[in-house]
Amino acid sequence: MAQVKICGLRRPEHVEAAAAAGARYVGFVFFPKSPRAVSAEEAALLAPHVPVGVARVGLFVDPDDETLGSVLAQVPLDIIQLHGSETPDRVAAVKALTGLPVMKSVGLSGPADLPALTDYGLVADMLLVDTKPPKDSDLPGGNGLSFDWRLLVGRQWLRPWMLAGGLTAQNVAEAIRLTGAPAVDVSSGVEVEPGEKDEALIRAFVAAANQ
DSSP states (O other): OOOOEEEEOOOOOHHHHHHHOOOOOOEEEOOOTTBOOOOOHEEEEEGSOOTTTTTTEEESSSOHHHHHHHHHHTTTEEEEOOOOOOHHHHHHHHHHHOOOOOOEEEEEEGGGTTHHHHHHHHHSSEEEEEEEOOOOOSSSSSSSOOOGGGGTTTOOOOOEEEOOOOTTTTTTTHHHHHHOOOOEEEEEHHHHTTTEEEEHHHHHHHHHHHH
16 A cells, blocks of 8 residues: 655645545645645644644745744644755755755656656655646646656665655556555645645545555
8 A cells, every 4th residue: 555645735624634534644835836835824733633643744845944944943844845946965955954854856757857866865865756847837746747657667766755746536546556656645636626625535545545
């Protein structure tokens, strides 16, 4: 069974629904341009709804040290997710600054993007293998688009990894079968509109990932 991360949560009832369904990770987005964004103050109110055993992940896009410090002063995160253009050196610096494990997102559109997974695997604690965003998008993730999962067949990396990008309850089992992903990450695939999660869709996704 693949572990599941439900990202972009903004309501206590959706945090609770994700945990009750069996998600092992819940994600809070600290990127103002995202329709799923929350402030540090809002996330601080959501965090107590996360039960023991479920990891609280904070998603940041090219954050500076001040932003990280401000959020961590208010929100008890377990993992930092870097979803921008952070270099391997910056990933290492964020680990040293926060003292927390760092998950680095790497966008794929073709074979030329695969070496980055090796590079970031040298410094990150986890990898998030996502779809490279469209050129006209200002959102690095959550675009609801998949890449060719066959790119990952038979590949291994130095770190644990998650598969993301266009996953839904209808396709996640096939994605796991093709790629061997030990974990999957979903955001738009459990929404009825951008930023608005649905409890039934969350339950259906986790159930499909656990088939």
